[in-house]
Amino acid sequence: MEEIRMIEEIGKMKKEKDAVIIAHNYMIPQVQDLADFTGDSLELSRKAAAAKEKIILFCGVLFMAETAKILSPTKKVLIPRKDAGCPLADCISVKQVEEYRKKYPDALIIGYVNTNADVKSMLDICVTSANAVDIVKKAPGNRIVFLPDANLGAWVKKHVPEKEIIIHKGGCNVHQRFTKKDVLDARQAHPDAKILAHPEASMEVLELADFVASTSAMIKYVKESRDKKFVIGTEEGHIHRLKKERPDAEFFSLGSAKICPNMKKTRVKDVYEALLHEQYEVKLSDEVMKKALVPIEKMISM
Numbered sequence: 001m002e003e004i005r006m007i008e009e010i011g012k013m014k015k016e017k018d019a020v021i022i023a024h025n026y027m028i029p030q031v032q033d034l035a036d037f038t039g040d041s042l043e044l045s046r047k048a049a050a051a052k053e054k055i056i057l058f059c060g061v062l063f064m065a066e067t068a069k070i071l072s073p074t075k076k077v078l079i080p081r082k083d084a085g086c087p088l089a090d091c092i093s094v095k096q097v098e099e100y101r102k103k104y105p106d107a108l109i110i111g112y113v114n115t116n117a118d119v120k121s122m123l124d125i126c127v128t129s130a131n132a133v134d135i136v137k138k139a140p141g142n143r144i145v146f147l148p149d150a151n152l153g154a155w156v157k158k159h160v161p162e163k164e165i166i167i168h169k170g171g172c173n174v175h176q177r178f179t180k181k182d183v184l185d186a187r188q189a190h191p192d193a194k195i196l197a198h199p200e201a202s203m204e205v206l207e208l209a210d211f212v213a214s215t216s217a218m219i220k221y222v223k224e225s226r227d228k229k230f231v232i233g234t235e236e237g238h239i240h241r242l243k244k245e246r247p248d249a250e251f252f253s254l255g256s257a258k259i260c261p262n263m264k265k266t267r268v269k270d271v272y273e274a275l276l277h278e279q280y281e282v283k284l285s286d287e288v289m290k291k292a293l294v295p296i297e298k299m300i301s302m
Protein backbone atom coordinates (compact mmCIF):
# COMPACT_ATOMS: atom_id res chain seq x y z
CA MET A 1 0.00 0.00 0.00
CA GLU A 2 1.24 3.51 -0.81
CA GLU A 3 2.29 5.67 2.14
CA ILE A 4 -0.44 8.24 1.49
CA ARG A 5 -3.12 5.50 1.66
CA MET A 6 -1.63 4.16 4.86
CA ILE A 7 -1.80 7.64 6.41
CA GLU A 8 -5.51 7.85 5.45
CA GLU A 9 -6.15 4.41 6.94
CA ILE A 10 -4.29 5.39 10.13
CA GLY A 11 -6.64 8.39 10.47
CA LYS A 12 -9.73 6.15 10.09
CA MET A 13 -8.47 3.43 12.43
CA LYS A 14 -7.61 6.01 15.07
CA LYS A 15 -11.27 7.00 15.26
CA GLU A 16 -12.66 3.46 15.03
CA LYS A 17 -10.33 2.11 17.70
CA ASP A 18 -10.29 5.22 19.91
CA ALA A 19 -6.52 5.70 19.72
CA VAL A 20 -4.16 8.64 20.09
CA ILE A 21 -0.75 8.76 18.39
CA ILE A 22 2.12 10.47 20.14
CA ALA A 23 5.63 10.81 18.74
CA HIS A 24 8.99 11.86 20.12
CA ASN A 25 10.81 14.87 18.63
CA TYR A 26 13.46 12.52 17.15
CA MET A 27 11.03 10.50 14.99
CA ILE A 28 11.27 10.75 11.19
CA PRO A 29 9.31 13.76 9.80
CA GLN A 30 6.52 11.60 8.29
CA VAL A 31 5.81 10.01 11.68
CA GLN A 32 5.99 13.34 13.53
CA ASP A 33 3.54 14.77 11.00
CA LEU A 34 0.92 12.06 11.41
CA ALA A 35 1.02 12.17 15.23
CA ASP A 36 -1.55 13.96 17.36
CA PHE A 37 1.21 15.23 19.67
CA THR A 38 4.98 15.49 19.46
CA GLY A 39 7.21 16.27 22.41
CA ASP A 40 10.00 15.17 24.70
CA SER A 41 9.84 11.98 26.72
CA LEU A 42 8.20 13.52 29.77
CA GLU A 43 5.72 15.70 27.90
CA LEU A 44 4.57 12.65 25.98
CA SER A 45 4.13 10.57 29.10
CA ARG A 46 2.03 13.34 30.59
CA LYS A 47 -0.04 13.51 27.40
CA ALA A 48 -0.47 9.76 27.62
CA ALA A 49 -1.58 9.98 31.25
CA ALA A 50 -4.13 12.67 30.41
CA ALA A 51 -5.41 11.01 27.21
CA LYS A 52 -9.07 9.99 27.11
CA GLU A 53 -8.51 7.46 24.32
CA LYS A 54 -8.34 3.74 25.06
CA ILE A 55 -5.21 3.10 23.00
CA ILE A 56 -1.96 5.06 23.16
CA LEU A 57 0.29 4.46 20.19
CA PHE A 58 3.72 5.62 21.31
CA CYS A 59 6.21 6.34 18.52
CA GLY A 60 9.52 6.49 20.34
CA VAL A 61 11.85 4.09 22.12
CA LEU A 62 10.90 1.44 24.64
CA PHE A 63 11.65 3.23 27.93
CA MET A 64 9.35 6.07 26.82
CA ALA A 65 6.44 3.75 26.02
CA GLU A 66 7.05 2.01 29.35
CA THR A 67 6.91 5.35 31.18
CA ALA A 68 3.60 6.08 29.45
CA LYS A 69 2.29 2.68 30.60
CA ILE A 70 3.45 3.31 34.18
CA LEU A 71 1.60 6.63 34.18
CA SER A 72 -1.53 5.19 32.54
CA PRO A 73 -1.69 1.55 33.62
CA THR A 74 -5.29 1.00 32.53
CA LYS A 75 -4.62 2.03 28.92
CA LYS A 76 -3.42 -0.18 26.10
CA VAL A 77 0.01 1.25 25.22
CA LEU A 78 1.46 0.16 21.88
CA ILE A 79 4.95 0.62 20.48
CA PRO A 80 5.16 0.06 16.70
CA ARG A 81 8.73 -1.33 16.83
CA LYS A 82 9.49 -3.53 19.80
CA ASP A 83 13.16 -3.54 18.79
CA ALA A 84 13.41 0.25 19.27
CA GLY A 85 15.44 0.28 22.47
CA CYS A 86 17.72 2.91 23.94
CA PRO A 87 21.36 1.82 24.42
CA LEU A 88 21.73 4.46 27.14
CA ALA A 89 18.83 2.98 29.13
CA ASP A 90 20.31 -0.49 28.58
CA CYS A 91 23.65 0.45 30.12
CA ILE A 92 22.34 0.16 33.69
CA SER A 93 20.96 -3.07 35.13
CA VAL A 94 18.98 -3.97 38.23
CA LYS A 95 22.06 -5.75 39.57
CA GLN A 96 24.19 -2.64 39.21
CA VAL A 97 21.59 -0.55 41.07
CA GLU A 98 21.58 -3.16 43.86
CA GLU A 99 25.36 -2.84 44.05
CA TYR A 100 25.13 0.95 44.33
CA ARG A 101 22.58 0.54 47.18
CA LYS A 102 24.96 -1.77 49.03
CA LYS A 103 28.03 0.40 48.47
CA TYR A 104 26.33 3.73 49.26
CA PRO A 105 23.48 2.90 51.69
CA ASP A 106 23.10 6.54 52.75
CA ALA A 107 22.87 7.92 49.19
CA LEU A 108 19.75 8.77 47.21
CA ILE A 109 19.63 7.03 43.85
CA ILE A 110 18.51 9.48 41.21
CA GLY A 111 17.97 8.17 37.70
CA TYR A 112 17.35 9.70 34.33
CA VAL A 113 14.02 8.95 32.67
CA ASN A 114 16.14 7.05 30.09
CA THR A 115 16.05 3.87 32.20
CA ASN A 116 14.10 0.68 31.66
CA ALA A 117 11.07 0.03 33.90
CA ASP A 118 12.78 -2.57 36.13
CA VAL A 119 15.59 -0.11 36.91
CA LYS A 120 13.11 2.76 37.33
CA SER A 121 11.28 0.72 39.95
CA MET A 122 14.43 0.85 42.12
CA LEU A 123 15.09 4.60 41.97
CA ASP A 124 14.39 7.13 44.69
CA ILE A 125 13.72 9.95 42.24
CA CYS A 126 13.46 10.10 38.46
CA VAL A 127 14.67 13.13 36.47
CA THR A 128 14.67 14.33 32.88
CA SER A 129 17.35 16.40 31.20
CA ALA A 130 15.01 19.38 31.68
CA ASN A 131 14.85 19.16 35.49
CA ALA A 132 17.93 17.14 36.60
CA VAL A 133 19.92 20.09 38.02
CA ASP A 134 16.92 21.47 39.89
CA ILE A 135 15.88 18.16 41.39
CA VAL A 136 19.37 17.18 42.51
CA LYS A 137 19.64 20.62 44.18
CA LYS A 138 16.31 20.19 45.97
CA ALA A 139 16.74 16.50 46.88
CA PRO A 140 17.30 15.76 50.58
CA GLY A 141 20.77 14.70 51.73
CA ASN A 142 24.22 15.42 50.40
CA ARG A 143 25.14 12.16 48.73
CA ILE A 144 23.64 11.09 45.43
CA VAL A 145 24.18 8.26 42.98
CA PHE A 146 23.29 9.58 39.53
CA LEU A 147 22.62 7.18 36.67
CA PRO A 148 22.98 6.17 33.88
CA ASP A 149 24.29 9.11 31.80
CA ALA A 150 27.78 10.29 32.80
CA ASN A 151 27.63 13.50 30.73
CA LEU A 152 24.33 14.61 32.22
CA GLY A 153 25.72 13.58 35.63
CA ALA A 154 28.81 15.75 35.11
CA TRP A 155 26.62 18.68 34.04
CA VAL A 156 24.54 18.25 37.22
CA LYS A 157 27.68 18.02 39.36
CA LYS A 158 29.02 21.26 37.86
CA HIS A 159 25.80 23.03 38.87
CA VAL A 160 25.40 21.40 42.27
CA PRO A 161 29.00 21.46 43.61
CA GLU A 162 27.83 21.37 47.23
CA LYS A 163 26.71 17.72 46.95
CA GLU A 164 28.71 14.54 46.53
CA ILE A 165 27.55 12.95 43.28
CA ILE A 166 28.62 9.45 42.36
CA ILE A 167 28.15 9.09 38.62
CA HIS A 168 27.44 5.88 36.71
CA LYS A 169 29.61 5.62 33.59
CA GLY A 170 26.94 5.25 30.92
CA GLY A 171 26.42 7.33 27.82
CA CYS A 172 24.39 7.98 24.71
CA ASN A 173 26.43 6.97 21.69
CA VAL A 174 24.59 9.55 19.57
CA HIS A 175 25.26 12.61 21.73
CA GLN A 176 28.77 11.46 22.65
CA ARG A 177 29.76 12.00 19.02
CA PHE A 178 29.51 15.80 19.21
CA THR A 179 33.01 17.25 19.54
CA LYS A 180 34.65 20.49 20.60
CA LYS A 181 35.73 20.86 16.95
CA ASP A 182 32.07 20.68 15.88
CA VAL A 183 31.37 23.73 18.08
CA LEU A 184 34.47 25.68 17.00
CA ASP A 185 33.72 25.00 13.32
CA ALA A 186 30.07 26.02 13.78
CA ARG A 187 31.13 29.32 15.39
CA GLN A 188 33.27 30.07 12.35
CA ALA A 189 30.70 28.98 9.79
CA HIS A 190 27.73 30.69 11.49
CA PRO A 191 29.08 33.48 13.71
CA ASP A 192 25.60 35.00 14.10
CA ALA A 193 23.93 31.73 15.18
CA LYS A 194 23.12 30.49 18.68
CA ILE A 195 24.53 27.06 19.49
CA LEU A 196 22.22 24.76 21.48
CA ALA A 197 23.39 21.45 22.93
CA HIS A 198 21.72 18.57 24.78
CA PRO A 199 23.30 17.69 28.16
CA GLU A 200 24.01 14.13 26.99
CA ALA A 201 26.90 15.69 25.02
CA SER A 202 30.36 15.98 26.61
CA MET A 203 31.38 18.79 28.95
CA GLU A 204 33.78 20.34 26.40
CA VAL A 205 30.83 20.74 24.01
CA LEU A 206 28.44 21.98 26.70
CA GLU A 207 30.89 24.56 28.03
CA LEU A 208 31.20 26.13 24.58
CA ALA A 209 27.48 26.11 23.73
CA ASP A 210 25.22 29.15 24.18
CA PHE A 211 22.42 27.13 25.72
CA VAL A 212 22.31 23.61 27.19
CA ALA A 213 18.87 22.11 27.22
CA SER A 214 16.51 19.18 26.78
CA THR A 215 14.59 18.98 23.51
CA SER A 216 11.55 20.72 25.04
CA ALA A 217 13.67 23.53 26.50
CA MET A 218 15.29 24.00 23.08
CA ILE A 219 11.84 24.48 21.55
CA LYS A 220 10.94 27.09 24.16
CA TYR A 221 14.26 28.89 23.68
CA VAL A 222 13.93 29.00 19.88
CA LYS A 223 10.28 30.14 20.06
CA GLU A 224 11.13 32.99 22.41
CA SER A 225 14.39 34.04 20.73
CA ARG A 226 14.77 36.94 18.32
CA ASP A 227 17.74 35.21 16.68
CA LYS A 228 17.31 33.84 13.19
CA LYS A 229 20.00 31.16 13.07
CA PHE A 230 20.48 28.18 15.36
CA VAL A 231 23.01 25.34 15.41
CA ILE A 232 21.45 22.26 16.97
CA GLY A 233 23.48 19.79 19.03
CA THR A 234 21.05 16.95 19.48
CA GLU A 235 19.55 14.14 17.41
CA GLU A 236 18.90 15.36 13.88
CA GLY A 237 15.15 14.66 13.89
CA HIS A 238 14.64 17.53 16.31
CA ILE A 239 15.43 20.05 13.58
CA HIS A 240 12.16 19.12 11.81
CA ARG A 241 10.21 20.03 14.93
CA LEU A 242 12.16 23.27 15.47
CA LYS A 243 11.59 24.35 11.86
CA LYS A 244 7.85 23.93 12.38
CA GLU A 245 8.01 26.20 15.42
CA ARG A 246 10.14 28.85 13.70
CA PRO A 247 9.62 28.67 9.93
CA ASP A 248 11.35 32.05 9.57
CA ALA A 249 14.62 30.80 11.14
CA GLU A 250 17.52 28.77 9.76
CA PHE A 251 18.73 25.63 11.49
CA PHE A 252 22.07 23.84 11.10
CA SER A 253 23.39 20.58 12.52
CA LEU A 254 26.28 20.77 14.96
CA GLY A 255 28.92 19.01 12.84
CA SER A 256 27.64 16.08 10.81
CA ALA A 257 24.01 15.03 11.43
CA LYS A 258 23.86 12.70 14.45
CA ILE A 259 21.22 10.02 13.99
CA CYS A 260 19.78 7.70 16.63
CA PRO A 261 19.14 4.47 14.69
CA ASN A 262 16.54 3.30 17.21
CA MET A 263 14.51 6.48 16.82
CA LYS A 264 14.55 6.01 13.06
CA LYS A 265 13.18 2.45 13.07
CA THR A 266 9.52 3.52 13.22
CA ARG A 267 8.17 4.10 9.71
CA VAL A 268 4.65 4.96 8.57
CA LYS A 269 4.16 1.27 7.71
CA ASP A 270 5.00 0.28 11.29
CA VAL A 271 2.49 2.78 12.67
CA TYR A 272 -0.15 1.45 10.25
CA GLU A 273 0.52 -2.16 11.24
CA ALA A 274 0.65 -1.31 14.92
CA LEU A 275 -2.85 0.16 14.78
CA LEU A 276 -4.22 -2.55 12.51
CA HIS A 277 -3.00 -5.45 14.66
CA GLU A 278 -2.85 -3.53 17.97
CA GLN A 279 0.82 -4.43 18.37
CA TYR A 280 3.17 -4.41 20.24
CA GLU A 281 1.53 -4.01 23.59
CA VAL A 282 3.77 -2.79 26.43
CA LYS A 283 3.30 -5.23 29.29
CA LEU A 284 4.79 -4.72 32.73
CA SER A 285 4.11 -6.52 35.98
CA ASP A 286 1.83 -4.76 38.48
CA GLU A 287 4.69 -4.74 40.97
CA VAL A 288 7.13 -3.00 38.61
CA MET A 289 4.46 -0.48 37.56
CA LYS A 290 3.57 0.32 41.14
CA LYS A 291 7.19 0.72 42.26
CA ALA A 292 8.31 2.65 39.15
CA LEU A 293 5.50 5.15 39.62
CA VAL A 294 6.98 6.29 42.96
CA PRO A 295 10.17 8.01 41.59
CA ILE A 296 8.22 9.49 38.67
CA GLU A 297 5.57 10.96 40.98
CA LYS A 298 8.30 12.27 43.25
CA MET A 299 9.82 14.08 40.28
CA ILE A 300 6.45 15.53 39.26
CA SER A 301 5.75 16.70 42.82
CA MET A 302 9.17 18.42 43.03
Ligand code: 13P
Pocket: 039, 040, 041, 042, 114, 128, 129, 172, 200, 214, 215, 216, 235
Ligand atom coordinates in the same frame (compact mmCIF):
# COMPACT_ATOMS: atom_id res chain seq x y z
P1 13P B 1 14.22 14.18 25.90
O1 13P B 1 14.19 13.85 27.36
O2 13P B 1 14.61 15.58 25.64
O3 13P B 1 12.97 13.75 25.25
O4 13P B 1 15.37 13.29 25.24
C1 13P B 1 15.31 11.94 25.34
C2 13P B 1 16.47 11.35 24.69
O5 13P B 1 16.46 10.20 24.37
C3 13P B 1 17.64 12.18 24.52
O6 13P B 1 18.54 11.52 23.73
Ligand code: SF4
Pocket: 061, 085, 086, 087, 088, 089, 114, 172, 173, 174, 175, 235, 260, 261, 262, 263
Ligand atom coordinates in the same frame (compact mmCIF):
# COMPACT_ATOMS: atom_id res chain seq x y z
FE1 SF4 C 1 18.76 6.72 23.70
FE2 SF4 C 1 20.60 8.44 22.78
FE3 SF4 C 1 18.77 7.46 21.13
FE4 SF4 C 1 18.10 9.22 23.04
S1 SF4 C 1 19.42 9.58 21.29
S2 SF4 C 1 17.01 7.34 22.51
S3 SF4 C 1 19.47 8.59 24.68
S4 SF4 C 1 20.36 6.30 22.20
